[in-house]
Amino acid sequence: MIRINYEFLDLIENLRENPDYQGLITAHNFKSGRVILDQNSKVNNVYMVKEGLTKCYLTEDTGKDFIQEFFGPGEIFGEVEIFSETYSFCAIETVSQVSLYKITHKGFVELLKKHKEFNWLMLKSLASKVKYKAIRHSFNQSHNTETNLMRLKSEHENIYNLIPKKDLANYLGVTERNLNRAINRLKESV
Amino acid sequence: MIRINYEFLDLIENLRENPDYQGLITAHNFKSGRVILDQNSKVNNVYMVKEGLTKCYLTEDTGKDFIQEFFGPGEIFGEVEIFSETYSFCAIETVSQVSLYKITHKGFVELLKKHKEFNWLMLKSLASKVKYKAIRHSFNQSHNTETNLMRLKSEHENIYNLIPKKDLANYLGVTERNLNRAINRLKESV
DNA sequence: ATTAAGAAAGGACAATTGTCCCAATATGTC
DNA sequence: GACATATTGGGACAATTGTCCTTTCTTAAT
Numbered sequence: 001m002i003r004i005n006y007e008f009l010d011l012i013e014n015l016r017e018n019p020d021y022q023g024l025i026t027a028h029n030f031k032s033g034r035v036i037l038d039q040n041s042k043v044n045n046v047y048m049v050k051e052g053l054t055k056c057y058l059t060e061d062t063g064k065d066f067i068q069e070f071f072g073p074g075e076i077f078g079e080v081e082i083f084s085e086t087y088s089f090c091a092i093e094t095v096s097q098v099s100l101y102k103i104t105h106k107g108f109v110e111l112l113k114k115h116k117e118f119n120w121l122m123l124k125s126l127a128s129k130v131k132y133k134a135i136r137h138s139f140n141q142s143h144n145t146e147t148n149l150m151r152l153k154s155e156h157e158n159i160y161n162l163i164p165k166k167d168l169a170n171y172l173g174v175t176e177r178n179l180n181r182a183i184n185r186l187k188e189s190v
Numbered sequence: 191m192i193r194i195n196y197e198f199l200d201l202i203e204n205l206r207e208n209p210d211y212q213g214l215i216t217a218h219n220f221k222s223g224r225v226i227l228d229q230n231s232k233v234n235n236v237y238m239v240k241e242g243l244t245k246c247y248l249t250e251d252t253g254k255d256f257i258q259e260f261f262g263p264g265e266i267f268g269e270v271e272i273f274s275e276t277y278s279f280c281a282i283e284t285v286s287q288v289s290l291y292k293i294t295h296k297g298f299v300e301l302l303k304k305h306k307e308f309n310w311l312m313l314k315s316l317a318s319k320v321k322y323k324a325i326r327h328s329f330n331q332s333h334n335t336e337t338n339l340m341r342l343k344s345e346h347e348n349i350y351n352l353i354p355k356k357d358l359a360n361y362l363g364v365t366e367r368n369l370n371r372a373i374n375r376l377k378e379s380v
Numbered sequence: 381a382t383t384a385a386g387a388a389a390g391g392a393c394a395a396t397t398g399t400c401c402c403a404a405t406a407t408g409t410c
Numbered sequence: 411g412a413c414a415t416a417t418t419g420g421g422a423c424a425a426t427t428g429t430c431c432t433t434t435c436t437t438a439a440t
Contacts, residue, residue: 058324058325058328060328060329060332060333062332062333064332066327066328066331066332068324068327068328079317080317080320080321082317083313083314083317083318084314084317084318084321089321089324089325090324112313113306116303119309122313123273123302123312123313123316124273124274126273126313126316126317126319126320127269127270127272127273127274127316128273128274129316129320130270130316130319130320130323131270131274131279133320133323133324133327134248134258134279134280134323135248135279137256137258137323137327138248138250138256138258138280139250140331141256141330141363142250142252142254142256142363143250143252173331173332
């Protein structure tokens with residue numbers, strides 16, 4: 001649920017210090033609650049989280065938000081739109097104070113074509129997203145809220161401190177009411 | 191729900207005829223109902239569907255199968271495991287007569303490193319999987335079975351002829367009983 | 381201190397979905 | 411035809427989840 005990729009982060013930070021790539025990668029800071037990228041907007045840059053936590057979510061015609069993932073250090077967004085050549089399909093919002101690295105699409109594509117290791121880490125990053133999504137959604141579909149919540153708690157013990165209840169519910173695709181019920185049932189079963 | 195990628199298929203077929211890549215890509219035929227790749231097994235090859243339809247699914251501890259996607263011509267599987275360096279996380283089974291191209295992981299990685307266009311199409315393919323999954327699961331979580339079914343029918347008019355009811359249910363993550371109810375409600379509303 | 385605003389928790393009922401089971405309809409075999 | 415075997419569809423009830431609304435607590439502002 002909270003994705004990280006320190007290997008990729010390391011590479012980006014090395015590139016940033018490399019004079020050959022002067023100015024390619026810029027750093028930016030945001031307060032909590034800021035929308036970095038809107039759904040259905042034109043995407044011109046790729047971002048990587050340096051520090052903090054962002055949520056990646058889609059808003060449906062029903063008005064419901066569905067959270068795809070929480071992106072922590074080393075996670076990238078805005079890259080899929082380069083390949084699919086469409087507007088953004090999800091929104092990105094900070095859920096804590098966040099610092100990001102930014103690269104233009106043009107710069108990003110050049111890195112992909114010229115920098116072998118960068119290219120490989122990008123392939124790995126995308127493959128990791130595919131795999132993680134597959135496993136998560138399969139599990140979520142096949143289990144009830146209580147079991148899904150238990151799984152999240154096993155991944156992150158202090159989940160209630162990291163993520164607001166509402167976001168937890170939107171990640172699991174259920175209402176807050178139902179999430180509360182699941183929490184109570186877990187308490188009782190201790 | 192039925193994924194295709196003719197651009198990638200074209201490239202593979204061209205490579206197959208190219209004497210430089212003699213023997214790299216082999217062709218194989220399967221009857222309907224054959225398991226090509228088992229869950230939690232070691233993966234040594236990458237496959238691309240040439241003709242026919244396969245389903246990609248995970249089996250959960252509850253005994254439930256959850257279908258990720260149906261792969262048609264040009265879709266690849268067995269590639270994610272190269273990057274994640276783990277056993278297969280889903281199973282692949284033919285749902286019609288199917289012909290496949292097969293490449294060893296070693297051959298695949300070499301193509302990735304040496305063939306620019308191949309590399310780019312691989313990035314595109316992975317990005318497409320990420321995007322498609324995101325949109326599908328968000329929609330499915332945010333709507334009831336009836337609406338989800340309507341969406342599938344709008345994608346593929348003749349869905350009931352292509353996919354068995356049980357597979358449809360497993361794709362939507364619901365029981366056959368519930369799928370039948372949704373079908374009836376749709377009939378009534380005509 | 382008082383008030384307003386907003387978050388958090390849960391009661392009550394409705395809607396949806398799952399589970400279990402049975403009847404109807406093929407399908408193929410002898 | 412008679413029989414076994416699937417396959418399909420749906421009834422009845424249980425479990426789960428959603429919707430709506432109220433209450434309780436904070437928190438913040440004046």
